[in-house]
Amino acid sequence: MSGTTPGTTPGTARGATRLPRRLTQLYAGLTLYGVSSALLVVSGLGLEPWNVLHQGLAELTGLSIGAVSIVVGAAVLLLWIPLRQRPGLGTVSNVFVVGLAMDAALALLPDAHGWAVRVPLMLAGIVLNGAATGLYIAAAFGPGPRDGLMTGLHQRTGRSIRLMRTLIEVAVVVTGFALGGTVGIGTVLYALAIGPLAQFFLRVFAVPAATTGGVVASGGPPEQAILRP
Numbered sequence: 001m002s003g004t005t006p007g008t009t010p011g012t013a014r015g016a017t018r019l020p021r022r023l024t025q026l027y028a029g030l031t032l033y034g035v036s037s038a039l040l041v042v043s044g045l046g047l048e049p050w051n052v053l054h055q056g057l058a059e060l061t062g063l064s065i066g067a068v069s070i071v072v073g074a075a076v077l078l079l080w081i082p083l084r085q086r087p088g089l090g091t092v093s094n095v096f097v098v099g100l101a102m103d104a105a106l107a108l109l110p111d112a113h114g115w116a117v118r119v120p121l122m123l124a125g126i127v128l129n130g131a132a133t134g135l136y137i138a139a140a141f142g143p144g145p146r147d148g149l150m151t152g153l154h155q156r157t158g159r160s161i162r163l164m165r166t167l168i169e170v171a172v173v174v175t176g177f178a179l180g181g182t183v184g185i186g187t188v189l190y191a192l193a194i195g196p197l198a199q200f201f202l203r204v205f206a207v208p209a210a211t212t213g214g215v216v217a218s219g220g221p222p223e224q225a226i227l228r229p
Contacts, residue, residue, distance in 0.1 A: 022139040026090050029135030034101025036132055039125030042109050043118045046184030049169040056179025066103030077145040083152030088142020122186045126193055134201025
């Protein structure tokens with residue numbers, strides 16, 4: 001006897017069962033991304049590129065780093081319009097959930113003192129960030145606003161994704177550092193580790209495809225699947 005509901009196809013039924021998992025992965029990944037960023041902030045040993053900018057702007061404006069992340073994410077999303085990029089549920093959710101989760105985690109985490117505490121926090125933040133990236137990208141609800149900016153520039157200019165990513169991240173790090181954002185060993189380790197970590201966790205959290213026995217890891221080509229929100 002078939003396990004599908006009368007009037008539905010097996011592919012439709014499998015697609016329905018995939019949706020709750022994908023939504024869970026999306027919001028778990030975005031929440032954990034915010035928590036991982038908070039761990040890097042507390043470690044004080046260097047932030048991921050965009051949070052260097054967010055922290056610098058937070059120092060300048062007096063807003064929380066999470067609030068700045070939301071404002072910057074929304075501003076970047078507006079740049080999608082001339083680039084003709086289309087946001088998805090994950091794109092819009094990314095703007096709000098990461099910043100809110102980061103501020104919530106920072107409110108709960110105690111200050112870190114001494115290398116014996118700060119280094120493990122930094123390493124945990126980097127690894128958790130890779131896992132969070134794999135979770136939300138594997139959900140395939142659309143890229144983060146900052147990723148879409150990079151891929152949009154790639155499509156409009158014909159330049160490589162790697163070049164666009166490098167130019168954007170160098171610009172935000174330099175600007176953020178000038179404003180008081182934290183650049184350090186954590187920034188360097190993050191840049192080196194996030195690609196391999198994200199690719200590994202994409203395989204771990206890949207969602208089974210609706211119509212085949214394969215998996216779906218993201219809506220775009222593999223080189224777009226190592227990016228951050």
